[in-house]
Amino acid sequence: MKRPMLTIVVPCYNEEDVLPESARQLTAVLQSLIEEQLIAPESKILFVDDGSQDRTWILINKLMDQNRYVTGIKLARNFGHQKALIAGLETAKEKSDCVISIDADLQDDVGVIRDFVLKYLEGYDIVYGVRNKRKTDTAFKRLTAQGFYRLMKWMGVDLVYNHADFRLMSKRALEELSRYKEVNLFLRGVVAQLGFRTAVVYYDRKERFAGTSKYPLKKMIAFAFDGITSFSVVPIRMITLIGFLSFMISSLAGVYIMISKLTGHADSGWTSMMISIWFIGGLLLMSVGLIGEYIGKIYQETKRRPRYSIETDLYSGRAGKSVQATKLAERR
Numbered sequence: 001m002k003r004p005m006l007t008i009v010v011p012c013y014n015e016e017d018v019l020p021e022s023a024r025q026l027t028a029v030l031q032s033l034i035e036e037q038l039i040a041p042e043s044k045i046l047f048v049d050d051g052s053q054d055r056t057w058i059l060i061n062k063l064m065d066q067n068r069y070v071t072g073i074k075l076a077r078n079f080g081h082q083k084a085l086i087a088g089l090e091t092a093k094e095k096s097d098c099v100i101s102i103d104a105d106l107q108d109d110v111g112v113i114r115d116f117v118l119k120y121l122e123g124y125d126i127v128y129g130v131r132n133k134r135k136t137d138t139a140f141k142r143l144t145a146q147g148f149y150r151l152m153k154w155m156g157v158d159l160v161y162n163h164a165d166f167r168l169m170s171k172r173a174l175e176e177l178s179r180y181k182e183v184n185l186f187l188r189g190v191v192a193q194l195g196f197r198t199a200v201v202y203y204d205r206k207e208r209f210a211g212t213s214k215y216p217l218k219k220m221i222a223f224a225f226d227g228i229t230s231f232s233v234v235p236i237r238m239i240t241l242i243g244f245l246s247f248m249i250s251s252l253a254g255v256y257i258m259i260s261k262l263t264g265h266a267d268s269g270w271t272s273m274m275i276s277i278w279f280i281g282g283l284l285l286m287s288v289g290l291i292g293e294y295i296g297k298i299y300q301e302t303k304r305r306p307r308y309s310i311e312t313d314l315y316s317g318r319a320g321k322s323v324q325a326t327k328l329a330e331r332r
């Protein structure tokens with residue numbers, strides 16, 4: 001059987017501290033897989049520079065000169081983890097038989113990449129890396145992450161529990177993924193919907209090798225919110241439900257007020273008036289806001305803007321004319 005060409009896609013945002021070490025470890029893995037004749041010798045590690053402000057891109061270029069497995073693309077600005085990943089997957093897809101995505105910070109165990117490949121060779125199209133425990137995360141991160149999975153499940157979004165974006169996908173699965181044209185692509189949700197033969201590989205998640213998390217709480221909340229609103233209409237249904245309930249309650253209150261008025265205890269009006277105005281007002285604002293959120297999504301989708309722009313592509317050899325220039329400029 002022809003050995004598959006594997007590309008490992010690594011999104012990097014300000015990762016100068018970990019990059020050399022990640023490259024070293026991933027190269028070691030790739031080399032041993034090549035020696036074992038499990039993958040093709042032209043397999044690659046594709047670093048996606050997501051508009052870093054530090055020396056990430058310069059390092060990628062340097063690594064490329066020293067290491068024949070390393071290659072890179074540079075996005076035109078910071079697009080965020082998900083989009084950097086998609087950019088990498090779509091670029092890698094062209095030349096690869098299978099693609100593995102992994103974070104730059106070495107939290108995911110590079111040792112299980114071999115298991116991913118074995119599963120692929122057995123005929124699986126998607127192999128999920130699933131964390132055993134979360135003991136290396138802070139209690140806060142663990143709790144928020146678990147809350148997120150619960151909430152998503154409750155909202156009807158199927159996700160693989162404790163699976164981040166460490167996975168293998170076959171060319172076939174990636175082709176299918178490319179047909180999902182939505183701008184607000186929530187990768188984990190979409191991949192879970194693709195179907196195909198899937199397998200799971202368990203591993204222990206480690207601590208970040210160096211540097212700090214590029215996912216502050218603000219980004220985490222935005223990510224969760226994006227996941228929910230691009231996969232679920234439950235929030236809108238909730239609003240309808242709350243609206244209906246408050247309508248029922250205010251009708252009952254109305255009956256009560258009428259009775260008090262008829263029986264002559266009428267001047268109790270002010271408090272309840274104020275409360276209901278504020279209550280309904282708040283409810284309305286919240287509802288309009290949430291519906292606006294979905295309309296905003298529709299607006300973004302109808303524009304069909306590109307999800308990302310690649311400034312320099314050293315992987316496909318489709319590099320823009322400025323490559324030589326940037327290379328020179330950045331090396332100084």
Ligand code: UDP
Nearest residue numbers: 011012013050080081084103104213214215
């Ligand atoms: N990342 C990215 N763009 C961003 C933020 C993060 O490409 O805007 C990358 C980052 O370099 C890393 C991965 O996404 O390789 C996951 O980020 P991080 O490890 O900081 O997240 P955490 O593990 O803390 O959730």
Ligand code: MG
Nearest residue numbers: 103105107208
């Ligand atoms: Mg991390």
